[in-house]
Amino acid sequence: MSRPAAIRTRGLRRTYGERDAVAGVDLDVAPGEIFAFLGPNGAGKTTTVEILEGFRRRTAGEVEVLGVDPVDFGPAERARVGCVLQSGELGVRHSARELLALWATYFPDPHGVDEMLALVDLADHGDVRLERLSGGQRRRVEVALALIGRPDLVFLDEPTTGFDPEARRHAWDVIAGLRELGVTIFLTTHYLEEAEHLADRVAVIRDGAIVADGTLAEVAGGHRTRVRFGLPPDVGAGDLPSLRGLRVDGARVALDTDEPTAALARLCGWAAARGTELVDLRVDRPTLEDVYLELVAAPATPPPGDGPPP
Numbered sequence: 001m002s003r004p005a006a007i008r009t010r011g012l013r014r015t016y017g018e019r020d021a022v023a024g025v026d027l028d029v030a031p032g033e034i035f036a037f038l039g040p041n042g043a044g045k046t047t048t049v050e051i052l053e054g055f056r057r058r059t060a061g062e063v064e065v066l067g068v069d070p071v072d073f074g075p076a077e078r079a080r081v082g083c084v085l086q087s088g089e090l091g092v093r094h095s096a097r098e099l100l101a102l103w104a105t106y107f108p109d110p111h112g113v114d115e116m117l118a119l120v121d122l123a124d125h126g127d128v129r130l131e132r133l134s135g136g137q138r139r140r141v142e143v144a145l146a147l148i149g150r151p152d153l154v155f156l157d158e159p160t161t162g163f164d165p166e167a168r169r170h171a172w173d174v175i176a177g178l179r180e181l182g183v184t185i186f187l188t189t190h191y192l193e194e195a196e197h198l199a200d201r202v203a204v205i206r207d208g209a210i211v212a213d214g215t216l217a218e219v220a221g222g223h224r225t226r227v228r229f230g231l232p233p234d235v236g237a238g239d240l241p242s243l244r245g246l247r248v249d250g251a252r253v254a255l256d257t258d259e260p261t262a263a264l265a266r267l268c269g270w271a272a273a274r275g276t277e278l279v280d281l282r283v284d285r286p287t288l289e290d291v292y293l294e295l296v297a298a299p300a301t302p303p304p305g306d307g308p309p310p
């Protein structure tokens with residue numbers, strides 16, 4: 001029998017006044033996967049995450065987290081779900097060791113405090129008051145707090161904001177290590193490189209609606225290859241060979257194709273026959289960032305009734 005989804009939502013909606021902050025979201029997160037939830041500021045990520053964590057009520061839709069509606073979460077479910085909140089308010093006069101020791105008492109089978117301090121690379125700072133730690137170090141304490149209860153599912157909301165590049169790499173290793181332990185991770189991040197490095201699957205939310213969802217390869221254009229070159233000076237757009245998907249934007253030509261060998265053979269054959277150069281020819285895959293920027297920059301479909309008055 002297949003394991004039930006770690007997270008499943010259908011038609012999830014949250015309205016503030018007249019406005020849908022989350023407008024009918026379907027999500028499926030499988031146990032043990034790292035799922036990255038991406039979207040621009042104000043897209044509806046925090047609202048969705050807080051509903052999944054049981055901290056915010058939904059207006060409509062179905063939600064199951066570890067098989068339970070978060071509205072009905074009790075201590076047993078809470079112990080299975082770890083959260084790193086975006087603006088964690090920790091007791092700054094306490095040390096990481098004190099906070100972790102206190103937090104551990106809430107869980108039936110917590111990790112050891114020293115183990116957690118080592119995991120987030122704070123073994124040497126465990127007894128320092130939080131007010132004397134840097135922003136990135138405090139964030140690491142928050143990550144350790146989310147993990148100490150040995151959760152099955154962890155929500156990491158922008159876990160590496162404020163980290164220097166080395167600390168971020170270390171955090172990625174920690175997060176990837178959690179996957180090895182079978183922990184499901186729901187990651188919210190503005191760093192697309194972070195999602196690309198860590199995630200098994202991603203979803204992009206924009207204006208409360210999911211605009212892309214799938215594995216990294218699926219969202220980043222499947223197996224499409226992007227061919228780009230500069231239009232040679234003596235060539236007009238109409239002179240180019242007719243290839244499906246060929247786009248000319250000013251002096252740049254681009255083509256996304258599933259058959260790069262055939263497309264390149266046509267283009268190179270055409271250029272060689274004319275004795276011209278495909279200037280600055282590049283052949284690569286669109287990165288997650290390329291695709292994300294296209295998804296969030298595309299003109300929005302205005303909601304019904306939002307147009308100008310007749």
Ligand SMILES: Nc1ncnc2c1ncn2[C@@H]1O[C@H](COP(=O)(O)OP(=O)(O)OP(=O)(O)O)[C@@H](O)[C@H]1O
Binds near residue numbers: 040046
């Ligand atoms: N308590 C609230 N009352 C009214 N509107 C709200 C409330 N919380 C959020 N919103 C609105 O809902 C929309 C989605 O907000 P949300 O915080 O979920 O976005 P986000 O994707 O997490 O953004 P960010 O990346 O900036 O954290 C925004 O337009 C926001 O202004």
